[in-house]
Amino acid sequence: MAGAMQRRTGISSGDYAVLLALSEAEGRRLRSSALADAAHWERSRLSHHLPRMERRGLIRREDCATDDRGAEVVLSAEGLRVFRQASAAHFGLIRELFVDALTPEGLAQAHEVSAALSEHLRAR
Template identity: 40%
Template sequence: MGETVRWLTPEEQHAWRSFVRLHEKLGGRLSRLLQKESKVSAADFAVLVQLTDVPEGRQRYQDLARALEWEKSRMSHHIARMAGRGLVVREDCPDDGRGAFVVITEAGRAAIEAAAPLHVEAVRELFLDHVTPAELRVLADISERVVSKLDEGAS
């Protein structure tokens, strides 16, 4: 516990707080737009995107939770709510009596197909239209590098 804290410099603090504000404002705005226009929450959208990105639209609960960085209880409660609305179903895993899959339904596919164009337009309007291609490449490089380090730490 005797380690010295590496406090942020004013420049680091400014950059960090700006990034956090961007993340919060952008996430909040996207979430409200999705909910208002498509009746799909940001969390629903995240789950549906993950499921449309995998073969057969099915993924094990634990893998889906890991991909979204959600805790087990949040995943369980949210999937139960989505299943209640007919967006996904839960299927037992035949190879593992304790495991289960989350599977997108036709209603779930229809919901994401309706929400995706709204989401893309909002991403363009709220973010992409305000950065240059060079800035976008730098942001992608930074994001990939930090995510890679975070993934290493999770292993």
């Protein structure tokens, strides 16, 4: 699925994970450590990946307003545009690979399973 995503959108699954985390963050900005946690990455992987995204104009790094020692990763306008475009392609691919494979009955069963799991997790 990752290869199909990259072919359709021009961004990697890693790019998408970073853009997703930033799009969900308050002010569309995060400290690098929080971004690594949100993307479920090691900090070293993120530190190698961010310069490539910055060169492509998807993100920028700014000094942290609350801490002189750190920086924040900020989703750029171009990054938001690319993320929105990629999300549409991502959801289309999910539909094509998973939803379209199910009959209406299978979709109803998947909904029941999802609801049961959601309720179970909520109860915990």
